[in-house]
Amino acid sequence: MANENVSVWTSIPFWRRSAAWVTGFATILLIWLTFDTIGQISMGTDADLKNGVTKRVPAPTVINYKIGYEMSKKRGHEVPTIGEKQPFFGKEWSPKEAANLLHLGKLTSQAKNCMDCHTLLGNGAYYAPDLTKAWLDPAWNSMIPMIGGMIGKELTREEAMAEFLQHPSRYPTHARKMPDLGITAREAKGLVAFLKHMSSIDTNGFPRNFSKTVDQFKAGGTNAH
């Protein structure tokens, strides 16, 4: 085998060199692509939002805007849309306040280990629904009045979500319930900001047809049930 004169195909040095070159080339390509990707997924700024500059991951102040998820004919899938201003917990958040709130929310999402039941951007565990577009979930249409009715208050979407996160087992939707994780009112606000921000990330159309078919289904557009 070691006899290089017989054939290059049975030569250890040939395969060793090839392995080194291929590995090196793949690594360099990965590092180069990483530089490009890091640039594209760095968070945008508040000025980008004000000037209508589209970023794959917008600034934390995106929580001050209405967010949608609409089919783009050009791209062939849904993309997040950022609409007019909308108060979040009854106010507009300054860039600093919004960044602090998002920081709290992201930290809480890790400290409470959300990812070992739910998926975030589709990654995590498969015991509970994906949270990528949870902010936009049509299930809130019925959850908001339900939660509001139980505590005797008219709630906005963010207030209902925060209330749910603090006492999830009080508002069960199914036999499989979310446990009480000791989330405080402050942490819940942060988590809702984190979820709203995540819903504004351009995920190349994942999840596909989000909410569309549920509405069609409710309108009797399908005989699935």
Place this chain on the structure above:
Amino acid sequence: MLTSIKTNSFEGNKGKELGMMYFRVAIILFGAQLLMGLIAAIQFIVPGFLFETFDFSVARMVHINALVVWMLYAMIGSVYFMLTDETEHEGVAIGLGKLAFWVLTAAVTVVVLVFIFVQVGSGTEASIWFINEGREYLEAPRWADIGIVVVVLIFYFNVFATYMKGKKTGIMTVMVANLMALAGLYLAGMFFTDNISMDQYWWWWVIHLWVEATWEVFVGTLAAYALIKIIGAKREVVEMWLWIEVLMLFGSGILGLGHHYFWIGTPEYWWEIGALFSALEPVPLIAMFVHVLYDWGKEQGIAKAQGQTGTVANNTPALSWIVTNAFGNFLGAGIWGFFHTLPQVNIYTHGSQFTAAHGHLAFFGAYATILIGMFYMGVQYAYGVERLKSTFKSKMAIFLITFGVVGMTVALTIAGYEQVLVERAELGAGWNAFFVAQNLPWYVQAQLWRAIMGVVTFAGFVFLVLDLLTIGKEAKEAQA
């Protein structure tokens, strides 16, 4: 095996003795992994089971962390085990290696106890540092991350310095280079960011470049060593194959990372890069499969031609597990991975039970199998057994564990199929769509079968432990 260190002489081979210490902890953690998996499987069927005392998130966190840690233990143990054979050097600082072992084991114990009893923290940096980092597979808190890095540096120093002083075989060259990448990649997972896309970008550097690149090369290296040891395969052949495997594994696996970048906020070009390179990932797994079976057949044929009867293998339980590895790696990592690796499919299957099905068969087929094979090599050496033959218990262990894991995989694949069609395609994801799919009778039935097959796997594990505890002693007595 658990008593073997006390009752057996290691002929002064401290490296092998240290390797066995790692193997013993690995088996205990393997058991913990299976128990946690059973709890989580029951929670899918009986949602109230241990609700708000030991929730699914806790069981699942310990399930996957015990998995990763037992494999790392078995891997470090395997390296210490083969180190002296390959380098023909006794090892430069095995005493320090032993100290590192105890430090690591103490740290792992504290982390697991905190996971089980403290579970979650408040939304502060302190939680990330001391309780739970909350990133799947990398939940270990930051203090433990730093401890792991220190311990791994000691381990790597030991391996590298021994390699530099001793003989430099092809197998050991690949091992030393690959371990450096494997250890270095862990650093990519040790920071906090508010940007979830950035978080997951680097998180995958650790997870993917471990399990779909460096760990696979590690398996190739281990298989090369084991084939020489067990069936007397020719080193030139084995090492040439190893370089070909490195070429193909890194050639496909490094950029195959792109298949995790389809939907996390990263640009569209990852669709093409991820699809192309990850579709090539099964190719080296076919090569590894062919290589193991071909060498076995060849050596068996040579032995037969020389008039020998019986198997050419001097350790049949280890060889059985290594052959299972060849099949399992190709099926679990290769086929089950390829199922959902193209973005056109993955947009529907991403984050469904398909992923869980692939995860179970791949971790078992690619890693658990060959590491169990190494345990048997450890037992053979510790008892000084020339020819270790499979016992009834060895056969029950391999049959039940393999049958159980394949059963779980099939059940989860069916569950995934239901979930993808109903939750994703029909109802367009979302909260209610998720629960409609989770409550489908066929989905529930599949989860029930998964739990049953989990019990079968656990029964096989009991046979495995009993066998490892007794096989060496029995074989030694029979030999004498």
